[in-house]
Amino acid sequence: MKQIDVxxxxxxxxxxxxxxxxxxxxxxxxxxxxxxxxxxxxERFVKLSGYQVDGEETADGALLLRVRR
Amino acid sequence: MSKSFFEGKKxxxxxxxxxGVLAVLLVQSGNPKNMGMCIACFIRDIAGALGxxxxxxxxxxxxxxxGIVLGAALMALGSKEFGSKGGSSPLTRFVLGxxxxxxxxxxxxxxxxxxxxxxxxxxxxxxxxxxxxxxIMIGIYFLKKGFSLKRNYSLPALEGLAFPLIxxxxxxxxxxxxxxxxxxxxxxxxMHAAVWLALLAGLLVGIFAQKTRLCMVGGIRDLILxxxxxxxxGFIAIFLTVTIGNLAVGTYQLGxxxxxxxHNDGLxxxxxxxxxxxxxxLLGGCPLRQLIMAGxxxxxxxIAVLGMLVGxxxxxxxxxxxxxxxxxxxGKIAVVIGLVIVLVIAYLNIENVKIQKKGExxxxxx
Numbered sequence: 191m192k193q194i195d196v197x198x199x200x201x202x203x204x205x206x207x208x209x210x211x212x213x214x215x216x217x218x219x220x221x222x223x224x225x226x227x228x229x230x231x232x233e234r235f236v237k238l239s240g241y242q243v244d245g246e247e248t249a250d251g252a253l254l255l256r257v258r259r
Numbered sequence: 260m261s262k263s264f265f266e267g268k269k270x271x272x273x274x275x276x277x278x279g280v281l282a283v284l285l286v287q288s289g290n291p292k293n294m295g296m297c298i299a300c301f302i303r304d305i306a307g308a309l310g311x312x313x314x315x316x317x318x319x320x321x322x323x324x325x326g327i328v329l330g331a332a333l334m335a336l337g338s339k340e341f342g343s344k345g346g347s348s349p350l351t352r353f354v355l356g357x358x359x360x361x362x363x364x365x366x367x368x369x370x371x372x373x374x375x376x377x378x379x380x381x382x383x384x385x386x387x388x389x390x391x392x393x394x395i396m397i398g399i400y401f402l403k404k405g406f407s408l409k410r411n412y413s414l415p416a417l418e419g420l421a422f423p424l425i426x427x428x429x430x431x432x433x434x435x436x437x438x439x440x441x442x443x444x445x446x447x448x449x450m451h452a453a454v455w456l457a458l459l460a461g462l463l464v465g466i467f468a469q470k471t472r473l474c475m476v477g478g479i480r481d482l483i484l485x486x487x488x489x490x491x492x493g494f495i496a497i498f499l500t501v502t503i504g505n506l507a508v509g510t511y512q513l514g515x516x517x518x519x520x521x522h523n524d525g526l527x528x529x530x531x532x533x534x535x536x537x538x539x540x541l542l543g544g545c546p547l548r549q550l551i552m553a554g555x556x557x558x559x560x561x562i563a564v565l566g567m568l569v570g571x572x573x574x575x576x577x578x579x580x581x582x583x584x585x586x587x588x589x590g591k592i593a594v595v596i597g598l599v600i601v602l603v604i605a606y607l608n609i610e611n612v613k614i615q616k617k618g619e620x621x622x623x624x625x
Contacts, residue, residue: 198347198411198412199407200542200559201543201544202402202477202543203543205485206402206403206484209485225340225342230266230472234489238487
């Protein structure tokens with residue numbers, strides 16, 4: 191599965207990167223995020239685009255969002 | 260109330276209503292008209308109070324700013340969202356903050372005051388809004404091309420706490436009012452609500468804006484970029500609440516002429532807000548949002564706010580700021596210079612633009 195890392199990026203770059211990743215890999219993408227704002231924005235965007243999302247905390251305190259059809 | 264409430268549509272609408280009601284209340288309690296809340300004007304007043312500029316009518320340590328930052332910091336600390344972060348092109352952010360202020364003082368208001376002016380019936384703000392949207396569209400063009408100020412990184416706790424601590428220092432100066440702090444005796448700087456009320460209002464705005472990520476530039480940006488109207492609802496809720504509030508208390512005045520602390524030079528209202536919208540997009544949020552993120556521990560946003568503070572000082576020291584009489588000649592030059600500098604920043608930070616050693620630029624294919 192395609193994976194992107196949007197940790198530390200300012201609005202709206204995490205969502206733009208997600209949009210691009212989903213264009214390249216329409217079946218889904220794994221996204222590493224480190225802010226609640228970016229997480230919420232990505233979740234809202236992928237749901238509007240017809241995807242489902244669940245998250246899992248990583249060892250270093252970041253969040254891995256799994257976006258799937 | 261659950262977290263999801265604030266993250267949803269009802270949350271952002273409630274935040275907009277709270278900001279709108281407080282804005283009308285603060286004007287009723289002494290703030291200048293259509294200026295219940297204005298991040299740019301209030302930072303300008305703080306610059307004056309500290310003697311960084313000597314415009315005698317714009318000097319006051321605005322408690323609203325203190326409240327907003329502390330409200331955001333308390334919420335972020337309480338929800339464990341607080342995080343010391345920085346290092347994403349700090350000096351570039353300072354320059355962008357500087358020109359956000361130059362543009363805002365041409366228009367006479369930040370994006371939040373633009374909405375408040377619209378809600379007060381000031382039609383000059385329509386040209387400001389048009390310019391703001393135009394600036395946002397230019398910014399989006401660069402975002403789509405790959406504009407980035409790069410990542411921030413985790414920093415020691417004190418780095419993130421420094422800005423809220425400086426703000427507490429400002430609160431001490433406000434309450435102690437030593438002789439070296441300037442307080443306007445006349446003009447907009449002398450018009451203010453009681454300290455406790457302004458502080459409380461700021462705290463509430465900080466709390467709601469932190470929870471909901473309310474952002475004036477984000478609303479229009481997300482609608483254009485992602486067809487996502489979420490943040491725009493906050494913008495709309497403020498406008499409707501303030502419109503109803505002004506009509507209810509009899510301060511609604513529809514038209515272009517004789518609007519409070521505004522001028523009716525449409526071109527420069529447009530261009531001032533173009534600069535604000537464009538630079539704010541590159542910063543990742545409007546002046547209010549920068550204050551909130553600075554409260555959450557972002558030293559990048561704190562530096563953008565400091566850029567605004569210095570921009571305000573320059574604007575009054577060098578005669579850039581507009582007044583009710585209209586734009587100043589120096590201010591027009593400054594706005595044009597600002598647009599050119601923001602263009603350079605926007606272009607050179609596109610991720611596939613490489614500055615070669617010879618000094619020539621080459622756009623590489625991805």
